Amino acid sequence: MENIKEKDLARRGINELVAYVPGKPIEEVKREYGLTEIIKLASNENPLGTSPKAVAAMKQAIDDVYMYPEGSSMDLRQKVAAHFGIDDDMVIIGNGADNILLLIAQALVDEGDEVITGDPSFSVYESVTRIMGGNFIKVPLKDFTYDLPAIAERITDKTKLIFICNPNNPTGSMVTEEETARFMEIVPRDCVVAFDEAYAEYVQDQHYPDTMKYVHEKRNVILVRTFSKIFGLAGTRIGYAMGPKHLVDLLRKVTAAFAVNRVAQAGALAALEDREFIEKVLTVNEQGKQYLYQEFSKLGMPYTPTHTNFIFVNLGMDSQVVFKKLLAQGIVIRPGGMWNLPNYARITLGTLEQNEKLIAALKEIINK
């Protein structure tokens, strides 16, 4: 026993993993820079907060937290299922979409299986693949968008799973219905395609694919959604997946018994019904988008048109430097170094006031 090193204890693939490093806590930023207010535009949270109806429902649910939650989130599953016109056994609720992505890998990926995705894209695909000992294959984006033909070319008989982030985080771009249809014609039937649609509710483009069609065709697809973004419930950790029953049943086998807490379930149920809040979020998001497009253009900063609540912009200088200067002014953005695009930054669309403060701060940085 004496000579066993920590790394010898880990499962294969775990040693190469880098633990997730969360952003600096807001309280720490406040203390360090002597600030009272922070504008967080780094994690694509909802700048309008949470649906007031969801908040009221969660307050009520607090009284019952001495009891375990309903393990299968039945009420919420039924509501989601009704909304999409599918059976409730085609829905699974998880402890955030992150947790759903892990369930997908746990249920499907064996050691040596290939998992393909676009690059840059959402980092969790890599960690869940490596946790399961899968071979992770990254296919570069084309014009900041998932290159589905190039992904299709990389499929081999070892390919088990393909993650398509649509719209894509961090670039905000989307693949269309037509591109997806062509891709699905090529994908072998024994290969699972997980469409991560965390930002689907923000998409206004009519060419956005209706992936539910593949569920109805009983193709091996899983659609991943979250309550963290448009519904403003990131802090409660709740997301869901939909797919043909045979695949959702596999996810159910690996999920924890009481994965989703009572308060989150109550909040999500109420948030789904609050159309007024959703419309308000969409309006503010669209205004923010148009404002930032205009201001970035004036500043000569190229950006990728976005279908989400964030924007990927080329600041024309080291974004880590800009990040630090903005931080001193209480504005937090996500610099692009983690995606090997050091001049780029991913910036969440804030309220009009927050967006104006961001632009004023950027102008000051440039002029200095």
Ligand SMILES: Cc1ncc(COP(=O)(O)O)c(C=O)c1O
């Ligand atoms: C593309 C994508 N998928 C999944 C998630 C995770 O969402 P959740 O907060 O539900 O875990 C995020 C969060 O930022 C995301 O951007």
